[in-house]
Amino acid sequence: MLKAYVIAGSLLLGQFASAGAPADSGTTRREALYDKLGGEVALLVAAPELFTAWRAHRYDPSYFPQEFKQEVAFYYLTGVEEPGAALIIDGKTRRSTLYLRQGSGDSKPPSAIAGYAAVKPRSALVADVESLAERKPTIYLLLGEGDVAIESGVIVASQSPFPEGLTTPTDFQEDLRAALTVRFPWMQFRNLDPVLASLRAIKDPEEIAVMKAAAQMTSRAMLENIRSMKPGVTEGELDGVSRFVCRREGAQRIPYSEDIQSGPNLLLSYWDFFGNYYKHDRRVQAGELALIDTACEFNYYQSDMARTVPVSGSFTPSQLAGYTLYLGGYKAALAAIRPGATQRDISLALVNAIRDARRSLKGAYLIEAADDIIDRYESGVPLGHFVDMYVYGAGDADKPLVPGQILTIEPAMVIKGLASRIVVEDLILVTAQGNEILTDSVPRDPEELRRLMTQEGILTFFNKNRPTPVATVGASATH
Secondary structure (H helix, E strand, O other): OHHHHHHHHHHHHHHHOOOOOOHHHHHHHHHHHHHHHOOOEEEEEOOOOHHHHHHHOOOOOOOOOOOOOOOHHHHHHHOOOOOOOEEEEEOOOOEEEEEEOOOHHHHOOHHHHOOOOEEEEHHHHHHHHHOOOOOOOOEEEOOOOOOEOOOOOOEOOOOOOOOOOOOOOOOHHHHHHHHHHHHOOOOOEEEOHHHHHHHHOOOOHHHHHHHHHHHHHHHHHHHHHHHHOOOOOEHHHHHHHHHHHHHHOOOOEOOOOOEEEEHHHHHOOHHHHHOOOOOOOOEOOOOOEEEEEEOOEEOOEEOOEEEEEEOOOOOOHHHHHHHHHHHHHHHHHHHOOOOOOOHHHHHHHHHHHHHHHHOOOOOHHHHHHHHHHHHHHOOOOOOEEEOOOOOOOOOOOOOOOOOOOEEEEOOEEEEHHHOEEEEOEEEEEEOOOOEEEOOOOOOOOHHHHHHHHOOOOHHHHHHHHOOOOHHHOOOOOOO
16 A cells, blocks of 8 residues: 555656746746736846845745745746846837846756846846836836735735834835835836736646646645544644645645644634644544644645544534535535636525525524524625635636636534534636536545544554654643
């Protein structure tokens, strides 16, 4: 069995090892961007070299000082991993110029720097920008405009890290705009993020291939998490399982801290839960439910999925009744995902299925749970979100779905009578025929989950064959 697993993993990596870079090193995407820019100009600066990354990304939680990750929009348009590079995309001349650090282009294969009007040393950038002064085009930067979520272009409320009354800190892009304004007073700026979001909404074949790989990696991590779910393990140990399997399968990063909540933690909001330093120290207990929400990032593209499972391996009768109610609505929502459907259609498919089931419910706790999920989604609010190079990816939730979009649904149902919450989440590709569930290899059926949980997981093996964890030896405090 282990040999087959290794072979399958090798085949997966071989299939997708060359996938991920933008088509034609971004040439096709830059061509599409020319049309949206009109006669204006976009200026992008790549992520800095490792030792300055902590300054440039000091307020971006998705970047870590110990590892390099290219600025996502820059990579989307170029496929270039070079730190400190820059890019000018001119919508009027339909020409793009790539700027690399002195001498760095000499060591690159021609394919890596093809498709540009010119490839110049980075020191030439300022003079080239100065040459635009007579024309004075509007300059598009990745501004985000303070409260705009860069990953989707959607305006969301944000909170300053500083107490009220103090100036909100700037970020790399705001600093870039300030530096350009000082050097080029004629410049007027617009936000490039929503423009790129409109391009990223529909995935090309290369993107779909990479996201399928990321989904398969995430599914394997989830399977090992479910196998390892046993009374007494900590949420943090399960977090480690996800990280290990994602890396083992070839993922470069984990796009977000795993949301693993059990028992009373299931009733906490995401923000309250992740505002706790000790959030994953809790040991799961027999008879509880546990939520596992995890993802792998592969070649800059991300995945997202979740399962709610019984810690003991089998649902109690009350839990099973609640889970069955939820699953009926969830399956109805999945069936509604097709070209032409709106997010509202998907939400109402779930609501209508739950409302129909409610008529025959007996227990008061089930009726209350049905009312909870109906109240949450009967307004048509989306059940999930689009996914691409960000977990919260590009797409307009108010427009009908089209083939090539990739989204999740993750409706939540609170069962107050059981002091619990149920969430299932899958990653779904919209196809011409309907949809393809990219994370369908992980079971949702209660009996299939039970059989999976009888298998030995990585964590189970490790805990049987390795020394007792340090934190449990002579520990005097729990969280």
